[in-house]
Amino acid sequence: MSVSAPTAPAPAPAAAPAPVGTPLPADLPKPPGLTWRVESREPVGYDVSIVRGLLNPVNPVLARACGADGRTPARCLVVIDDKVDALYGERLRGYLETWRIDASFKVLPGDESAKELASAVEVTEAMTAMGLLRRTEKILAVGGGVVLDIAGFAASLYRRGVPYIRVPTTLLGQVDAGVGVKTGVNHGHHKNRLGTYYAPETALIDPEFLATVEPRHITNGMAEIIKMALVKDAALFRLLESTAAHSTPRSLAASGPAATEVISRAIAGMLDELEPNLWERVLERSVDYGHTFSPSLELRADPPLLHGEAVAVDMAICVALAHLRGLLGAEDTDRALRLMHTTGLPLTHPVFTPDLLEEALRDAVKHRDGLQRVPLTDGIGRVRFVNDLTRGELERALEFVHHRAAALRDPAAEERAAEDDLVAVAS
Ligand SMILES: NC(=O)c1ccc[n+]([C@@H]2O[C@H](COP(=O)([O-])OP(=O)(O)OC[C@H]3O[C@@H](n4cnc5c(N)ncnc54)[C@H](O)[C@@H]3O)[C@@H](O)[C@H]2O)c1
Known part of the structure; x- marks a missing residue:
């Protein structure tokens, strides 16, 4: 079989352009339009x-x-x-x-x-x-x-x-x-x-x-687990209170029931929060707890802080903010700060000044599309979002954390100070 090239039709003589203002012929095909909208969804599963x-x-x-x-x-x-x-x-x-x-x-x-x-x-x-x-x-x-x-x-x-x-x-x-x-x-x-x-x-x-x-990196990871406990899982919080001080690389790696429960509860809580909002369309995210001020701190601290350490310093401020707003009682406030402290996490950092906190909050507002949307604990295991934090509150929260952190570092000094207060009152 041979194939021959089709003969090209003779070119039509060029038509003279229609004068301006001539109406378009009625039988022209309809134009496809000037605006298109495309919509598509991609399911995500892993x-x-x-x-x-x-x-x-x-x-x-x-x-x-x-x-x-x-x-x-x-x-x-x-x-x-x-x-x-x-x-x-x-x-x-x-x-x-x-x-x-x-x-x-x-x-x-x-x-x-x-x-x-x-x-x-x-x-x-x-x-x-x-x-x-x-x-x-x-x-x-x-x-x-x-x-x-x-x-x-x-x-x-x-x-x-x-x-x-x-x-x-x-x-x-x-x-x-x-x-x-x-x-x-x-x-x-x-x-x-x-x-x-x-x-x-x-x-x-x-x-x-x-x-x-390394143990310091285990402590670093514990910060994110404490976060999940504070915002979502009071049972995990209690489990951490009884185990966190003894969590070592080896104890977590071993297949003991407590370690497995801590890790699986933390993952379950995290996925539960992430799944309905994978692309962060909703900017009120409880998993942002401890991530309001910490991003500005993490890369500025010298020597550098690990991610979880910066998150812990941020969480301590947020615990204090919640307490000062009456959202977290004195006992739960103490439990939260004590758990971070016994885990080996820092509660304060010299870089965290009221000025830096304010600047960090401004940056968080940009990240959260114009509102503070700061998650605060509303009791242990629940959060509520606030949009009206003031510089004064940040200053008072910072002072509160410094005071409590000093007491946790040196309980004897704290007791001596309390006794001195009593003596002063009595005399
Ligand atoms: N994508 C996300 O959703 C998400 C969430 C949270 C944090 N992060 C990011 O995660 C990073 C922090 O991760 P990280 O804390 O794992 O730090 P990292 O990756 O720096 O690891 C910490 C150290 O441990 C070493 N290491 C890793 N595995 C080890 C092992 N099995 N034995 C011994 N050493 C080991 C690493 O070499 C490194 O020195 C930050 O950059 C943070 O922004 C991302």
């Missing part, structure tokens, strides 16, 4: 699971998440925290090999100072270098909140989004950074100023990673 023994070669969960079945070769890009790589890299490589997953590794430093745009760009370059397939090959992010936020941010940017899996390895990662949909990097003096909402395919939480986390 699993968060606590899975012990994630790196045990007989455990298929991680391999399945990477799309491997152990028979057909698969590939992935592992974006991993440098300390986690040093501690668990060999086991992870052995695991991936067992499951016939050909993995490229991109090792990144953890810690806040590494959380910058350049790191995310480096991750996208690693994707290019390995020739990542856009849908079937995944990013496996393993590390603390910093590496998870960077890897998730890079995954959301690369070809406008490639799938990724989160394996959080710090306490803060396991109860907070690893379970939501936010990604991001710091920019200028601002925390997470560049970021996206981008859900992982799955988040796999293995508390066994916590065994090697």
Whole structure:
């Protein structure tokens, strides 16, 4: 069969332009319009699971998440925290090999100072270098909140989004950074100023990673757990009162019932709050508790404060604000501050002055679209939002916390002062 080129029709002679003002012929097709509206919705679904023994070669969960079945070769890009790589890299490589997953590794430093745009760009370059397939090959992010936020941010940017899996390895990662949909990097003096909402395919939480986390970073994660207890879960608060002082990396990593309950209650509470408002359309968010003043503090403190430590200093102010407004009784106020203190969290920081608090609140107002929307505890386990905090209140709250923190640090001095007061009154 031969195919011949169609003969082109002879060009029509150019019509003379119609004089201006000539009416349009009635049989012209209707124009398609000048304004279009497009509406679309994308369902978001991902699993968060606590899975012990994630790196045990007989455990298929991680391999399945990477799309491997152990028979057909698969590939992935592992974006991993440098300390986690040093501690668990060999086991992870052995695991991936067992499951016939050909993995490229991109090792990144953890810690806040590494959380910058350049790191995310480096991750996208690693994707290019390995020739990542856009849908079937995944990013496996393993590390603390910093590496998870960077890897998730890079995954959301690369070809406008490639799938990724989160394996959080710090306490803060396991109860907070690893379970939501936010990604991001710091920019200028601002925390997470560049970021996206981008859900992982799955988040796999293995508390066994916590065994090697430095105690200060465990305390850091406890701050977010205390937050969930204060805003949502009075039973978790009581559980923390009886366990928090003895929470060590090893006790949390072990499969004891109290540790498992603390972690799972914290995750459940967090997801319960996040799920109906994943894109933060509603800006009154109880999980923002402790996150009003802390973003301005975290990057300014020198030596730097960890995220959870800055959150604790913020929560202490908010506990005082609630107390001074009559929302939190004296006993519950004392319990809240005492729990943070016995956990090893700071309640005060010299950078936190009334001026900085005011400035931080102004920034929070921008972030919260024009209103303060500050969550305050309304009894332990509940919140209410306020929009009318004044500088005077901030000053009084700061003074209150300084006084209580000094008493918690040195109860004997507090008792002596009380006795002196009594003597002064009696004489
Ligand atoms: N995306 C979110 O929704 C969200 C929520 C909360 C916090 N965050 C972010 O999370 C970050 C803080 O996360 P982080 O506290 O996990 O800090 P991090 O990621 O810096 O980790 C803390 C330290 O622990 C090391 N490490 C990690 N896993 C370890 C392990 N198993 N054993 C030993 N060492 C280990 C890291 O190398 C690092 O030195 C902040 O940048 C914060 O903005 C994000």
